[in-house]
Amino acid sequence: MMPEIDFASLSPFLWFSLIFAIVMLLWDTIEVGKNDATNIVNSVFGSRILNRKWALWIAGAGVILGAYLSSDVIETARKGIFSPGLFTIQAALAIYISVYIVDTILLYTYSAFGMPVSTTMTLVFELLGASLFLGWVIDPSMEAVNWAKAGTVVLGIVCSIILSGIIGFILQRAARGAIGEKWKSTTILLLHGGWVGGGIMAGLTYFMLVKGMKNVSFIKNIKSDIFSHEFGALIAIFALWAVYAILIHMSLVIFRKKAAKLLFPVLTIIGMFAMAFAFGQNDLANCASPGLAAIKLIEGSQAGMTTADISKVPIASGWLILCGILLVFGMRTKAAERVTKSEVRAGSRTESHVKLYAPQWCVKLGEVFVKWRKAEDGEEPLSRTHKPDDGHTRHYDPLRACVIVCVSACVIATASALSLPVSTTYVAFAAVLATGMADRIYVHGEAALKLGRSIWVIFSWFAAAVMATIVAGLVCVTIYYVGVAGMIGCFVINIVARQFVKKWADAQELRLREEELLLETT
Numbered sequence: 001m002m003p004e005i006d007f008a009s010l011s012p013f014l015w016f017s018l019i020f021a022i023v024m025l026l027w028d029t030i031e032v033g034k035n036d037a038t039n040i041v042n043s044v045f046g047s048r049i050l051n052r053k054w055a056l057w058i059a060g061a062g063v064i065l066g067a068y069l070s071s072d073v074i075e076t077a078r079k080g081i082f083s084p085g086l087f088t089i090q091a092a093l094a095i096y097i098s099v100y101i102v103d104t105i106l107l108y109t110y111s112a113f114g115m116p117v118s119t120t121m122t123l124v125f126e127l128l129g130a131s132l133f134l135g136w137v138i139d140p141s142m143e144a145v146n147w148a149k150a151g152t153v154v155l156g157i158v159c160s161i162i163l164s165g166i167i168g169f170i171l172q173r174a175a176r177g178a179i180g181e182k183w184k185s186t187t188i189l190l191l192h193g194g195w196v197g198g199g200i201m202a203g204l205t206y207f208m209l210v211k212g213m214k215n216v217s218f219i220k221n222i223k224s225d226i227f228s229h230e231f232g233a234l235i236a237i238f239a240l241w242a243v244y245a246i247l248i249h250m251s252l253v254i255f256r257k258k259a260a261k262l263l264f265p266v267l268t269i270i271g272m273f274a275m276a277f278a279f280g281q282n283d284l285a286n287c288a289s290p291g292l293a294a295i296k297l298i299e300g301s302q303a304g305m306t307t308a309d310i311s312k313v314p315i316a317s318g319w320l321i322l323c324g325i326l327l328v329f330g331m332r333t334k335a336a337e338r339v340t341k342s343e344v345r346a347g348s349r350t351e352s353h354v355k356l357y358a359p360q361w362c363v364k365l366g367e368v369f370v371k372w373r374k375a376e377d378g379e380e381p382l383s384r385t386h387k388p389d390d391g392h393t394r395h396y397d398p399l400r401a402c403v404i405v406c407v408s409a410c411v412i413a414t415a416s417a418l419s420l421p422v423s424t425t426y427v428a429f430a431a432v433l434a435t436g437m438a439d440r441i442y443v444h445g446e447a448a449l450k451l452g453r454s455i456w457v458i459f460s461w462f463a464a465a466v467m468a469t470i471v472a473g474l475v476c477v478t479i480y481y482v483g484v485a486g487m488i489g490c491f492v493i494n495i496v497a498r499q500f501v502k503k504w505a506d507a508q509e510l511r512l513r514e515e516e517l518l519l520e521t522t
Helices: 012-034 037-046 052-068 089-112 119-138 147-179 186-212 217-227 232-255 257-302 317-331 334-346 360-377 398-417 424-438 447-482 484-521
Strands: 073-075 312-314
Touching: 012 037, 012 089, 012 257, 012 317, 012 334, 012 484, 037 052, 037 257, 037 317, 037 334, 037 398, 037 424, 052 257, 052 317, 089 119, 089 257, 089 334, 089 447, 089 484, 119 147, 119 257, 119 424, 119 447, 147 186, 147 398, 147 424, 186 232, 186 257, 186 398, 232 257, 257 317, 257 398, 257 424, 334 424, 334 447, 360 447, 398 424, 424 447, 447 484
Parallel strands: none
Antiparallel strands: 073 312
């Protein structure tokens, strides 16, 4: 155990670093809730199974429970992107503080414009940029960055997006071909509900075992007993599939219409809770690790320890529970609602106007794709828009929502089993886009705009990686050489930039609202 901090012996730089680490840790967690975590509720909200308020309550409970049961160890260097042992205490603290300063404004900007972005990706590239820039100015020959691991990160992110898209398209075509639009028809579900719903539940169970509950002790034993054998995981999944299919079929036989009406909505809610739990177990550590690592570095420095001595950081579960609560608070903000609505509308099946923004070059690319799809598929009419009892538009039905959740969960679980870094946000967005293509929603109505928005989002992901790398590097060098004044100056720039971003984002939202009202009246 490292000793408690003796505040009287801290230098001004360590004092401010400690304050910044705590404040920015809490602040960054809220920003993560506004963007990354809010994507958890998209399927339930987009299909109008639950309103956003109730979806957030259930997802929030999953996040907090996952945080409570998570591991008590967080890596100080996220996925081995850089080597803290090569830097002094002051240099390592400059890296961690710069990550938070950049991450809070980057996430705030994307949330303000309703753009989903990955916390995993931004933190990884911020660490990469900060350590690369600082290592170069201190000693150009220093190999501060683990380029092999950085390449694995990028490869994992790209492959997960592609894999989610391919699997989502195939599964949605198969499920839609079997069930069609009759997702609550007792007759149809007696034929196909068992194997479709059973497959979804088997995928979600595998996801929870491999990803969501990987840090729970008795789950580790189950995994080692089953998955350690050759084809053990495959056999287990098929066995679960068969069991779930039988149980679902029996419930349909016994309860008939009630079971048919609730089957896919209930499966979607279960999937949302599973993803929320996994987010609290694993992804929540992304926003907590730099701040907690900085605090432990300061503690260790008073015991004469170097950065090389602190490879892993033991923490109290109370920290992660607090972060989970703050993350849920961020999920309930208006900025989070803007992200949810924008992502849902980008994959909407409605033919009516959708309130979205995309640059003209993105819309033009969308038009090219729409023309190609029309030439390939013909003038096949888009499935009509469904409206639940509350009169709100159902952007996609519970069957598609189920597939989105299942695909996202399975891709994330598979990547975790292969020790590949993966983004919940990117995988979920790719699943929404792919299932929409499988349902042929990008043919009529506002198809070009929705595709243009999707292109703009994907382009912005790569732009975020570049900005995170460069800006974090510049901020880190400034803090290291200027010290406390540099830290305060960068923080002030962050605050001022937020005001400009808010002004631009609110102006864009107002324009889109006025455009929507104009189209409704004409």
